[in-house]
Amino acid sequence: MRLVLQLTLLPILAIALLLGACKQATQKTDQSRAKTSARTSGEPWWKEAVVYQIYPRSFKDSNGDGVGDLQGIISKLDYVKSLGIDMVWLNPIYASPNKDNGYDISDYQNIMKEFGTMQDFDALLKGFHDREIKVFMDLVVNHCSSEHAWFKSARSSRNSPYYKYFHWWPAEKGKPPYRWSIFDEKGDAWEYNKATNSYYLHYFADAQPDLNWENPQLRQEIYKMMRFWLDKGIDGFRLDAIAFCSKDTTWQPLPAEYNGQWGMYYASGPYLHDYMQEMNREVLSKYNVATVAEAMGDVERVMKFVDPDRKELNMAYYFEAIDFGYLPNEYKMPNPKGYDFVAWKKIYAKWTEAFSKKGWGTIYLANHDQPRMLTRWGNDSPEFRDAASKMLSTFILSMRGTAFYYYGDEIGMSNIKFDKVEEYNDIELLTNYAQVKAKGGDLKRFLEGMKISSRDNGRTPMQWENSENGGFGAGKPWLKVNPNYTSVNVAAQEKDPKSVLNYFRKMVQLRKKERTLIYGDFTLVDAENPSIFAYTRSLEGRTILVLLNFKAVEAKVNIDGLDLSKAKVLLGNYPDAKAINQLKPYEALVLSL
Ligand code: TEU
Ligand code: CA
Numbered sequence: 001m002r003l004v005l006q007l008t009l010l011p012i013l014a015i016a017l018l019l020g021a022c023k024q025a026t027q028k029t030d031q032s033r034a035k036t037s038a039r040t041s042g043e044p045w046w047k048e049a050v051v052y053q054i055y056p057r058s059f060k061d062s063n064g065d066g067v068g069d070l071q072g073i074i075s076k077l078d079y080v081k082s083l084g085i086d087m088v089w090l091n092p093i094y095a096s097p098n099k100d101n102g103y104d105i106s107d108y109q110n111i112m113k114e115f116g117t118m119q120d121f122d123a124l125l126k127g128f129h130d131r132e133i134k135v136f137m138d139l140v141v142n143h144c145s146s147e148h149a150w151f152k153s154a155r156s157s158r159n160s161p162y163y164k165y166f167h168w169w170p171a172e173k174g175k176p177p178y179r180w181s182i183f184d185e186k187g188d189a190w191e192y193n194k195a196t197n198s199y200y201l202h203y204f205a206d207a208q209p210d211l212n213w214e215n216p217q218l219r220q221e222i223y224k225m226m227r228f229w230l231d232k233g234i235d236g237f238r239l240d241a242i243a244f245c246s247k248d249t250t251w252q253p254l255p256a257e258y259n260g261q262w263g264m265y266y267a268s269g270p271y272l273h274d275y276m277q278e279m280n281r282e283v284l285s286k287y288n289v290a291t292v293a294e295a296m297g298d299v300e301r302v303m304k305f306v307d308p309d310r311k312e313l314n315m316a317y318y319f320e321a322i323d324f325g326y327l328p329n330e331y332k333m334p335n336p337k338g339y340d341f342v343a344w345k346k347i348y349a350k351w352t353e354a355f356s357k358k359g360w361g362t363i364y365l366a367n368h369d370q371p372r373m374l375t376r377w378g379n380d381s382p383e384f385r386d387a388a389s390k391m392l393s394t395f396i397l398s399m400r401g402t403a404f405y406y407y408g409d410e411i412g413m414s415n416i417k418f419d420k421v422e423e424y425n426d427i428e429l430l431t432n433y434a435q436v437k438a439k440g441g442d443l444k445r446f447l448e449g450m451k452i453s454s455r456d457n458g459r460t461p462m463q464w465e466n467s468e469n470g471g472f473g474a475g476k477p478w479l480k481v482n483p484n485y486t487s488v489n490v491a492a493q494e495k496d497p498k499s500v501l502n503y504f505r506k507m508v509q510l511r512k513k514e515r516t517l518i519y520g521d522f523t524l525v526d527a528e529n530p531s532i533f534a535y536t537r538s539l540e541g542r543t544i545l546v547l548l549n550f551k552a553v554e555a556k557v558n559i560d561g562l563d564l565s566k567a568k569v570l571l572g573n574y575p576d577a578k579a580i581n582q583l584k585p586y587e588a589l590v591l592s593l
Pocket of ligand 1 (some may be wrong): 059100103104182204241368369428524
């Protein structure tokens with residue numbers, strides 16, 4: 001206020017003119033944003049959207065260098081449209097030395113060489129928008145790449161203007177206080193830098209230095225970069241690892257029990273939500289766009305991002321359900337006894353309940369950080385893969401929360417299950433392998449576990465057809481194509497009306513038609529049932545009952561109090577589906593009561 005009062009009339013006029021110009025620019029780009037298809041309510045579009053995630057490296061290679069690219073995606077725009085989805089989330093496509101496949105950005109305003117050019121990007125955006133598909137970009141701003149010009153300058157001298165863009169611990173103060181790093185072999189988040197005689201902080205790999213959000217100048221740089229993309233007309237951001245951006249720079253000693261507990265310590269920095277509110281005020285609120293946060297922690301922590309009264313972000317995805325079923329203190333090692341299905345259902349019930357009171361959630365079973373949903377949560381054996389894929393799609397598209405669906409799951413792609421460590425590419429896997437090795441651990445056991453849970457399982461090239469490399473591209477793919485491409489591919493499933501792919505399309509259409517599936521209250525049915533995930537969705541007198549058998553054997557569900565006599569089958573994954581409470585292996589039934 002005081003500042004404003006001190007201004008003379010002339011600058012005020014200038015500012016007013018400038019603001020007017022900005023507003024005009026915003027309106028212009030808003031027109032170039034994707035049109036929103038007809039909706040059923042006054043609610044924001046992103047609550048009703050079905051999101052399709054594309055991992056550009058693995059979608060389609062247009063020039064035969066073995067790496068997927070933007071022209072590749074452009075050649076598949078009509079396929080993406082044919083799915084019926086509303087929005088695409090693109091994993092990072094910015095310039096990057098690819099230590100973590102694009103999550104280490106060396107230039108936020110340029111396109112990764114392997115992926116193409118800015119012209120390709122503009123054409124891609126237009127291609128999606130022409131088809132009324134919105135586009136979310138990945139915003140990776142907790143850290144950048146050690147090859148970013150900011151860091152190259154910062155690490156050269158303490159006097160660099162960019163030194164304060166990063167977190168440093170001067171060596172004259174002795175060893176830095178312990179901080180854990182997920183992608184560091186020693187598990188140490190501080191890396192010594194000789195030229196400055198200081199250590200820099202990296203929660204992820206040492207090639208991913210953490211940006212210093214405590215520096216307002218850095219935050220302004222990020223906001224400027226966000227405006228650059230928003231002014232191009234993109235429809236929003238997925239905020240990568242955003243919960244880590246604020247740090248307690250008094251660097252208090254970390255209690256040992258916090259080791260690896262991202263959600264509890266790292267994801268709750270003192271100014272985290274001040275920054276989110278500032279970002280909203282200065283950038284997001286000026287555009288008609290939406291956001292989804294990668295939010296760690298418990299309900300209370302995650303809710304803070306999406307509580308509309310707080311004016312931060314729109315949607316969040318949480319980790320409690322997806323990280324379920326691993327052995328404690330071991331890296332993503334699946335419990336050989338399987339997972340506690342009843343407890344897993346209750347996790348969904350808890351979060352869905354929380355988001356029904358405030359904010360808005362998401363539903364997903366896979367993404368680029370996860371194995372294939374069919375292998376992990378369904379059954380990829382030849383006998384059951386078809387039914388199980390359809391059942392899992394039914395789950396994602398009948399729950400409350402914006403549906404995030406991962407490329408390839410619509411045809412039932414499954415884990416590749418590499419035998420040898422040499423076949424892997426992922427920094428996370430390689431780091432953890434090295435750790436097990438260094439400790440003299442059981443490497444065979446480790447690799448067996450990773451066949452279920454490692455990230456590369458979810459990153460193999462898209463299977464388009466039964467031709468070399470599954471039709472991904474002419475060159476040797478950067479990551480092996482799953483050999484099952486000969487039978488599991490888009491071309492084969494296009495021809496088959498009963499395919500996993502065509503079932504997915506039907507389920508998307510059903511969700512769009514039934515606002516009960518979007519806004520309806522969620523109630524768990526027969527919560528203790530050890531095989532079946534059953535729930536109702538109800539809205540304005542209409543009730544839909546969803547019955548999903550997650551097991552390979554027939555099972556019965558107790559639907560006490562619900563009347564099936566007039567029930568109508570809206571969709572089922574077996575031929576001649578009937579409205580009964582006895583389900584075949586991996587059967588899915590969507591019934592209107
Ligand atoms: O992931 C953030 C994150 O916390 C990861 O540790 C995630 O929990 C892990 O991958 C699970 O195995 C994001 C990106 O989604 C991921 O691909 C990146 O590697 C990471 O940030 C660093 O940018
Ligand atoms: Ca290529």
